[in-house]
Amino acid sequence: MKIVRADVIVTCPGRNFVTLKIVTDEGVYGIGDATLNGRELAVASYLRDHVCPMLIGRDPGRIEDTWQLLYRGAYWRRGPVTMTAIAAVDMALWDILGKVAGLPLYRLLGGASRDAVMVYGHATGRDLGEALERYAEHIEAGYQAIRVQCGIPNMRSVYGVAKSGGSYEPATKGAVEEQRWSTEKYLDFVPTLFAAVREKFGFDTHLLHDVHHRLTPIEAARLGKAVEPYRLFWLEDPTPAENQAGFRLIREHTVTPIAVGEVFNSIWDCKQLIEEQLIDYIRATLTHAGGITHLKRVAEFASLYQVRTGCHGASDLSPVCMGAALHFDLWAPNFGVQEYMGFPEPALEVFPHAWRFERGTMHPGEAPGHGVDIDEALAACYPYESAYLPVARLEDGTLWNW
Ligand code: GCO
Numbered sequence: 001m002k003i004v005r006a007d008v009i010v011t012c013p014g015r016n017f018v019t020l021k022i023v024t025d026e027g028v029y030g031i032g033d034a035t036l037n038g039r040e041l042a043v044a045s046y047l048r049d050h051v052c053p054m055l056i057g058r059d060p061g062r063i064e065d066t067w068q069l070l071y072r073g074a075y076w077r078r079g080p081v082t083m084t085a086i087a088a089v090d091m092a093l094w095d096i097l098g099k100v101a102g103l104p105l106y107r108l109l110g111g112a113s114r115d116a117v118m119v120y121g122h123a124t125g126r127d128l129g130e131a132l133e134r135y136a137e138h139i140e141a142g143y144q145a146i147r148v149q150c151g152i153p154n155m156r157s158v159y160g161v162a163k164s165g166g167s168y169e170p171a172t173k174g175a176v177e178e179q180r181w182s183t184e185k186y187l188d189f190v191p192t193l194f195a196a197v198r199e200k201f202g203f204d205t206h207l208l209h210d211v212h213h214r215l216t217p218i219e220a221a222r223l224g225k226a227v228e229p230y231r232l233f234w235l236e237d238p239t240p241a242e243n244q245a246g247f248r249l250i251r252e253h254t255v256t257p258i259a260v261g262e263v264f265n266s267i268w269d270c271k272q273l274i275e276e277q278l279i280d281y282i283r284a285t286l287t288h289a290g291g292i293t294h295l296k297r298v299a300e301f302a303s304l305y306q307v308r309t310g311c312h313g314a315s316d317l318s319p320v321c322m323g324a325a326l327h328f329d330l331w332a333p334n335f336g337v338q339e340y341m342g343f344p345e346p347a348l349e350v351f352p353h354a355w356r357f358e359r360g361t362m363h364p365g366e367a368p369g370h371g372v373d374i375d376e377a378l379a380a381c382y383p384y385e386s387a388y389l390p391v392a393r394l395e396d397g398t399l400w401n402w
């Protein structure tokens with residue numbers, strides 16, 4: 001079997017998605033997600049201009065060798081654009097393998113390690129009352145794990161909270177949105193949020209929260225210590241992770257579990273974090289971290305140190321990534337939790353899928369491969385719309401981590 005075509009499809013059914021479709025001489029094809037929020041066209045070009053021509057004529061069954069070719073063979077290693085492009089190829093090749101074998105991806109990986117995948121949903125409110133209402137709705141819908149984010153008094157905008165009260169979408173069309181951030185106001189308020197959740201709903205649900213890289217290590221340590229009584233499932237991205245050793249400071253002061261890694265694209269980004277057991281959950285996901293072949297390596301390495309997976313699953317990763325991630329989660333022996341935010345309705349129509357949600361858990365389905373397809377005619381009805389992630393500035397105007 002040989003690869004005869006590799007096409008990049010850019011579509012915006014509610015938000016931008018980039019999809020790679022690899023077609024073989026036997027008519028079997030596979031698809032992979034190549035969406036990098038706010039930088040979509042860079043990955044599309046990397047694929048179209050540099051990767052796709054290298055794929056023509058290759059045996060689609062040589063998944064590992066193709067991964068090595070695209071990683072080592074580029075000479076320039078790692079980085080979000082490269083690793084997202086490699087991920088899309090990898091995901092598409094595993095999809096083809098599953099279709100040829102007539103087996104769902106999770107069975108190729110070694111079979112199910114659990115009955116279903118626990119997912120966490122987002123309860124976000126412009127104020128405390130609204131956040132608690134959303135939390136109650138998630139309990140009602142059967143969620144066992146819920147992430148809570150909330151507007152901070154006297155702060156105009158805050159990460160994770162929709163402006164309109166609808167579903168949260170960070171990317172904005174047109175100009176880059178500038179937000180203001182105050183660490184002081186945030187640190188003063190956020191323990192109140194967790195206290196209110198625990199007081200109203202008790203301890204039966206897993207409570208999660210995303211700091212979105214806004215604190216320094218010592219501030220993160222202070223927060224982790226302050227919120228210990230609320231027994232968080234995890235505190236996510238408390239501080240930027242380029243300096244992995246910086247997490248030692250957090251660990252020295254608190255037993256609040258730490259999750260990191262949605263912006264990671266390789267095992268090298270988390271090597272020290274994992275080896276030194278500085279984190280509890282690794283958030284890297286298939287699309288941005290080199291696909292199934294590479295994330296499997298990350299998960300297996302993490303399992304040696306009792307670090308569990310918690311794949312990033314924001315709605316800016318396509319339903320293709322969601323499908324593949326659910327197969328991965330069903331298999332991974334050290335699975336922790338999977339993020340699930342849902343998708344805009346048009347996106348669900350463009351990407352017919354075998355995965356399903358049921359009362360706080362998800363299953364990838366039994367379709368061969370990863371079980372997600374693309375309706376190309378429908379995709380063509382939604383042309384790309386330029387959109388950017390916001391930036392954050394401190395109250396004095398200093399550019400900060402968004
Ligand atoms: C999360 C993330 C997202 C990111 C988004 C950026 O935990 O889900 O932090 O909300 O901000 O994926 O593109």
Ligand code: MG
Pocket residue numbers: 210212236237262
């Ligand atoms: Mg996050």
